[in-house]
Amino acid sequence: MLGRLLKRDKGATPVVVPEAEPRQPVVAVAGIPGLDAALTAGDLAGVTAALDQAGTRDAGTELRLRHEAFQRAAAAERPDVVWPPTTDKILASVGGVPEVAAGDLDLDTLIAGVQGHGCLIVRGLFDESTCAGLRERIDLALQHFAARDRALDPQWHTPLSDLNGNPVSPVYRANGYVSFQGQVSVADTPAAADYVLSAFDTAGVPDLVRSYLGEEPALTLEKWVLRRVPPDSNTSWHQDGAFLGADIHTLNLWIALSDCGETASGLDIVARRFNDIVPTGAYFDWDVAEDVVTEQRGDKPIVSPVFEPGDAVFFDHFLLHRTGIKPGMTEDRYALESWFFTPSSCPSHYSGLLA
Numbered sequence: 001m002l003g004r005l006l007k008r009d010k011g012a013t014p015v016v017v018p019e020a021e022p023r024q025p026v027v028a029v030a031g032i033p034g035l036d037a038a039l040t041a042g043d044l045a046g047v048t049a050a051l052d053q054a055g056t057r058d059a060g061t062e063l064r065l066r067h068e069a070f071q072r073a074a075a076a077e078r079p080d081v082v083w084p085p086t087t088d089k090i091l092a093s094v095g096g097v098p099e100v101a102a103g104d105l106d107l108d109t110l111i112a113g114v115q116g117h118g119c120l121i122v123r124g125l126f127d128e129s130t131c132a133g134l135r136e137r138i139d140l141a142l143q144h145f146a147a148r149d150r151a152l153d154p155q156w157h158t159p160l161s162d163l164n165g166n167p168v169s170p171v172y173r174a175n176g177y178v179s180f181q182g183q184v185s186v187a188d189t190p191a192a193a194d195y196v197l198s199a200f201d202t203a204g205v206p207d208l209v210r211s212y213l214g215e216e217p218a219l220t221l222e223k224w225v226l227r228r229v230p231p232d233s234n235t236s237w238h239q240d241g242a243f244l245g246a247d248i249h250t251l252n253l254w255i256a257l258s259d260c261g262e263t264a265s266g267l268d269i270v271a272r273r274f275n276d277i278v279p280t281g282a283y284f285d286w287d288v289a290e291d292v293v294t295e296q297r298g299d300k301p302i303v304s305p306v307f308e309p310g311d312a313v314f315f316d317h318f319l320l321h322r323t324g325i326k327p328g329m330t331e332d333r334y335a336l337e338s339w340f341f342t343p344s345s346c347p348s349h350y351s352g353l354l355a
Helices: 035-041 044-054 059-075 107-117 128-146 170-174 190-203 205-213 290-297
Strands: 099-101 119-123 183-185 218-220 224-229 250-256 266-270 312-315 321-324 333-341 352-354
Touching: 035 044, 035 059, 044 059, 059 190, 059 352, 107 119, 107 205, 107 312, 128 183, 128 190, 128 224, 128 333, 190 205, 190 333, 205 250, 266 290
Parallel strands: 099 119
Antiparallel strands: 119 312, 183 224, 218 333, 218 352, 224 333, 250 312, 250 333, 266 321
């Protein structure tokens, strides 16, 4: 079962954590004017305003309230959404994968890239200053995660909890947590989450993803991660839909935070659109054997792009890809991966947060 919940590298070392994480203080929604209504409406700006008015705003509390807003949205009547999104726009590709500058990114371009080609590369979505800040925060988050049994700064490690103070996803945590070496959940790292969400707002990500999905977008504890991947990591071909499910509405945003693809690992991508899950079971029950990749890609190439810090890739749960490892790589790869789901189709065992 765990193999279907975690996208692991072969041979990766799980990080063992205590089964019981400490409880957080209760958030008394009724005692903060306007907060309950904002949560029900999915009005994150209203949530922030209510906290500011009450003088109780902090990054950790905001994450817990985003989780509560997600739960209310997921329990509401499912909206009538046309899926998948369509466009008349046609994109040319560079070596099999289309790419655009961040300034040229719009909804039609995003749809044409993901639905027409399987993915879209966006150059310069984040600037170097933002990437440097995220690299620093990844190092700090991993440092605090490793020392989580000591009383360090809770802004760098506080397990995401519900409003009653109970850490969410207890089974997931007990079975190896979100983390293998070099990975930590953004939702458990309030200081990093606050920085990432601000960077998303600056880049226009929430509005773009909302338009693509047709609903309020949601991130999750399990699939919103900061990564520092060593150059000798193992890798395997996969489609995330093999363990997320094929009938979900998703959009993933993978952002390189360091140079990737030459001295540090990048991505290997099968440059074609898939609309179903290919045969699996090469090593885990969700990964894909080399001969299956060869058969499924037909005459389409395998593309291994070179990324600079701030370059991004949008794709969904059907893209066939893997971490791109080559002999002679010497550097760690810093990256941010953010899977956006709709509240109405998010896997039930995942803990969501409105984005």
